[in-house]
Amino acid sequence: MTADFMTSDFKTTSRRTFLTAALGAPMLAALTAACGSSGPSRSANTGGGGPGSASYWFLTSQPQEGIRTDTVKRFNAANPDQQIQYTTFQNDAFKTKIKTAIGAGQAPTIIYGWGGGTLRSYVSAGQVDDLTSWFGANPAVKNRLFPSAFGPATVDGKVYAMPTEAVQPIILYYNKEVFDNVGVTPPQSWGDVMDLVPKFNAKGIAPFSLGGQSRWTEMMWLEFLFDRIGGPEVFEAAYNGEPNAWSNPAAVDALTRAQDLIRANGFVRGFSSITADSNADQALLYTGKAAMMLHGSWTYGGMSTDGGDFVSSGKLGYMNFPPVDGGKGDPSDTLGNPAQYLSIYSKATDEQKEAAKKFFSTAILSADEIKQWIGTGSVPVVQGTQSELSTSKDADFLEFVYKVSTGAKVFAQSWDQALSPTAAETLLDNIARLFQLSIDPRQFADNMNQVIGK
């Protein structure tokens, strides 16, 4: 954004002053408006900023925002001399803002994130604290959380983040009503998926909804196909920097099958211009224009609020991704976000770090917060919540998510989060082209092999 600002300003100034003013003013206005969207949308004044007050930035959008806010408020009420001051940001704006703030040495005490490759880049720049010994000294904090949640928080054997909030596996959703009308049953294998495609298309119903412009939605398909065909080792090899890992026959097979599904019109018409942020992909499923959708467990909440009685009347079906015939992967494997993560900024003062650690151990995922997460249709990353899940109004779905998350042989992290930002951008770029059918699996593999280890 800064570079963009500079170039436009510089060039216009070389023309007549009057025109500069005429052109510059709307441009400046547009730019400040654009920058404004990444600024803090709300600053909370939670009492004076004493020496022990730590700062915490997190994401907007309800109901999650309310839970995060309540947790901070509970902590502040219980600890008058160790306050947490919070600021909220919209999701995409936050990702850019936090990066810039860390680069400028002005990050908050508590850094919210998704672990994986981005956390690794913070660690290699020395910007976040190693929490391994702190977890060692506080085993109660560590042991009550899902063990799978610590994977993306770990860089080279050391833990740099506290897992928090909810587990979010990717789920294959389907519209039961549409299945009944067409007279078919949910797919039990990849062969069934390909058989279902012409049956739905013949009735004018899109087999799969997909918000393809967001690119990571397309990525989820490849993640599952890679896992089901070749097991988690295929992507792990690429992640660990093995040369030519993307040319693995299992990888090429998975990429080919993805393109086969696109060629068979498996995805809704115009999928590459639909964004996931607008929830239009969910709307296609609950309005019956699409029969199935592969998406994160977080869309359940959106579909129950936006979809009328779609969820409450039991029309929403859900299952784990089906196996691929002859594939090596374990059908219980899943992937997605094993948790969200909180790290401590290494340049914060000792008092701020103390407050942050106390916040981690006493306020994060307290009994009250757990209750709130379950209330929104999410499964917190805490073990032994089954009894609470089963009394919720979304009991079936929550127990399904709990079972998938804890029963998975491997709970892999989403690729774009696991990889470094540089490799992730190349990956998403190539996925978009693969789904446009403008490159073939070989070209995809070649392009990706070039960024292995970057």
Place this chain on the structure above:
Amino acid sequence: MTVAPSGLRLRRPASRSVHDNRVALLAVPALIFFVGFAVLPLIGVMLLSFSQWDGIGPIIPAGLASWRSVLSDPALPHSLWVTFLLMVVSWAIQTPASLLIGAFLAARHRYREWLAVLYFIPLLLSTAAIAITYKALLDPNFGLGVGLGIPLLSQDWLGRGGLALGVVIFIVSWQFVPFHSLIYQGAIAQIPQSLYEAAQLDGAGRCRKFFAITLPQVRYTIVTSSTLMVIGSLTFFDLVFVLTAGGPGDATRVLALDMYRRGFQANLMGPASVIAVILVLIGLGLALLLRRLGGGTPSHSQLDGA
């Protein structure tokens, strides 16, 4: 007798230099802004283009590595081509359209004034709002075409490369034609009425008057408006970013978007700065070229002898 004129002669240059100093002082605030917000960042970007930086860690000098990686990347010619196409086609649509609308609005009729006001509405909207609105209208499953049941309108507007670029050009034109019409309206209103009266006496028709008087008289305005269009489309970012995010695939990935993608999504500030420098160079080159094409000196009047 001889002293007084020499004294005068001495005093005059002195007072002029005091005056000059005052004028120079008035330019200082603008100069500070220009240096602080244009020259310094430009130098910073130049330096960054010769370094390696992920936006988080330390900045490491890397010589020509970023330049080499960007210039050998097949994505660069593609982005250049898309940017060029967007620039040329939107210019070719906007210039005649705004010239004609400007000529139409320059005539003094009350209904035309009302039309002018209505016509200005797109200019008042923020680009992001325009992009979101068009995105919703063109949605292949919930958009205008599906809602009204018109098959012609329910295309996959933003999902096919060529169509998506066409939509971007259409929206850019829709948004900016009012602005350029305003410039032309002003220029045409300044043309002395006597020229048209003379032409009328010679028996020139409406078309003849337009091509023989209006068009030559607004020559410099065409250069100005073209410069604004060309430079503006070079840095076009917000509309494309919200509407297509450069997609489908990379069909609408203009240079500015490629710069953002490399810098802020892939954390490669070096290559992103290279693209920024390329953008600056192209922009300066085009502005210079258009000035030359305009010909003549700005002091040379195009108006009649009066």
